[in-house]
Amino acid sequence: MDVGAVFAGYRIERRLGAGGMGAVYLAQHPRLPRKDALKILSDAHADDPQFRARFLREAEIAAQLQHPNLVAVRDRGEHDGQLWIAMQYVDGSDVAELIERGPGGLDIERAAGIVGAAAHGLDEIHRAGLLHRDVKPANILIAEKDGAPDRVLVTDFGIARAADDSTTLAASGATTATLAYASPEQISGDPMDRRGDVYALGCTLFQLLTGSVPFPRDNPGAVMYAHLNEAPPRPSLMRPGVSSAFDAVIAMAMAKNPEDRYSSCGALAAAATRAALVSGDLTDSMSRIGRTRARQRGPLIAAAMLVITMVAVLISTFLLVGADPPATTAAATTTDTARPRSVNTAEWGAYGYIVQAFPELLPPSPLASGYRDIAQCLPMDKDNNVVSFDETTAQGRLFCIGPLDPVRTMAVECNADRSPKYPEHFFAKVEGDERWVRASGSGWVNWGTDIEFDGKIMGQLEVYFDDPGRNFCAVRVHGGTSGTELHDKWWPDAPL
Incomplete structure (x- = not known):
């Protein structure tokens, strides 16, 4: 259709392209000070009753839908035997x-x-x-x-x-x-x-x-x-x-x-x-590791490797699970008294002994939610590779995804031979450590910050245990803007 032509009262300004069964034009509305996208059924289909019916169906369907991510239909009609629809014009x-x-x-x-x-x-x-x-x-x-x-x-x-x-x-x-x-x-x-x-x-x-x-x-x-x-x-x-x-x-x-x-x-x-998010974090972390190795080999490298480890669990979740995010239900919310205290260790395979040691912290099943919506836990080996729940490793490691407020990921590592684990610092800047004593037992908690060269700051908190039922395990929580944030927001009520 030529520029300047009038169709059903609309003045054609230019052709925008083909759209489905018709051509689309930018046109001036006959009465209002606005431009619409005018879609006109092509001549090849003008006499086809099936195509005409479907063209009308488009207008009827779209007119029912009002949503910011859907193009709105504003008018429709027939002119000289040709059907048309006036739609919202998107300048782009x-x-x-x-x-x-x-x-x-x-x-x-x-x-x-x-x-x-x-x-x-x-x-x-x-x-x-x-x-x-x-x-x-x-x-x-x-x-x-x-x-x-x-x-x-x-x-x-x-x-x-x-x-x-x-x-x-x-x-x-x-x-x-x-x-x-x-x-x-x-x-x-x-x-x-x-x-x-x-x-x-x-x-x-x-x-x-x-x-x-x-x-x-x-x-x-x-x-x-x-x-x-x-x-x-x-x-x-x-x-x-x-x-x-x-x-x-x-x-x-x-x-x-x-x-x-x-x-x-x-x-x-x-x-x-x-x-x-995983792609961005992985790129940042790999770049940071390269810069770190060039400047110093020390605790910051270990911190960088931990970031890679935590990112790996997110990757692994997609690779092995591939499921929609677990739905939040009354039985899996941050109100821990509502969550079942027993777990089916059979679902965890060779890693059931870890869940037995932390039944109130970890989810009752690998894809359920645990304390403060920790979820989607997967086993990984010492090289950060995902392994089967049935594969026995010298150090069992479960990595879980957090809700980001403030926990991003959590790792529970346990020696399969029940040999004790001793406190370590896997972060660049130590912010604090203390002896803890609760009704459930005692141990040490350390916290600190991983400060990246690009200015990003991430906190980490580690928990160790004295009692023989858990002293072969360590819990490492990653997230927030500092270890202190994790200590203040997550640690006081953590079911440990």
Whole structure:
């Protein structure tokens, strides 16, 4: 359509591009002082009743949804036999264009942020009982402003349908989603639910991280085969600085079986956010270790290695567990009197003896929550590698994730032969140590700070025990801004 032309009262200013089943134009509203994105059904489909019905469905669906991460529909109608929709105009670009600017992938935190915002919009679609069915970078709009967070909106509901609509790509006459992001069930013709959108969002996240679609192939048949049969690719192998935590996120988001995927787009986004934190922390820590070795070999190296150890548990959580974050329930809150005091040591395998020593501190099962929401505990060996719960090691180590206020991670280390562990200082700056005596026993507690060269400060607190039932163990808590913060906020009520 020519610039300056009038369509349904709207004056066309310029073409914005193709959108699903029609072309999209920037147009001046006929009465209000605003510009809208005007979508007009293409002539090729103008006489097709099925496409016309679906075009109208887009307007009806989108008009029901009011969300800051969804493009709003403002008007609809028919003009000279052509259907049209007036939508909110987003002054910016789409994520596909953003990826083209940086072909090696976006900043990791920014990629996670875009996926998180898009997930909010998609979850709103799903709550309304609808599916998008064509999630991809080109259908995620982004408005960039200097010094402000990206404004992200999901658009183009051209093939959105009710969740109980069984039409698939294999159905006769069905409009196909973009194959680069289509889920296996969407390709094969099996019933699809919201987890098909989860799969497509996982493909989008992969492209944001690496600049490439998950399965770049020469022809559509090869792409379809890959979605149906090949393992999800690993972004960490394609781009330095992307931690292996993202490998597990992508693997779960793009699982062939929908039952094995995240239960929602929001759960995928939360996992991506955690993986982004791991990637940033791992890069910082490795850089700091290199600088430390160049300047001195001493306690600061040990502190740096501990940071790597703590980061490793986050990575391991994604690699082995790959599950949504444990839900907070009445039985797993910071009110410890509500949490069961007994544990099923069989679930902990060879590490049951550690949980027996600290039944009120550790979760009752590996994926449950313990004291102050400590959760997702995994066993690791002395080289910070994840091991099986059935694998016996000379020093058993359980690493758990904290709620970040103030505990970030916790490690419980116990000598399998029950030989005593003695106090050590695994931090750069000692802030305090003291003898402790409680009804449960006695021992030593030390605390200090790990001060990084880039100015970041992290606290650590270590607890040792006198009684034979626990003197072969040590508890190390990491987080906060100082060891003193951990001592003041976590230690007084810790069930030790």
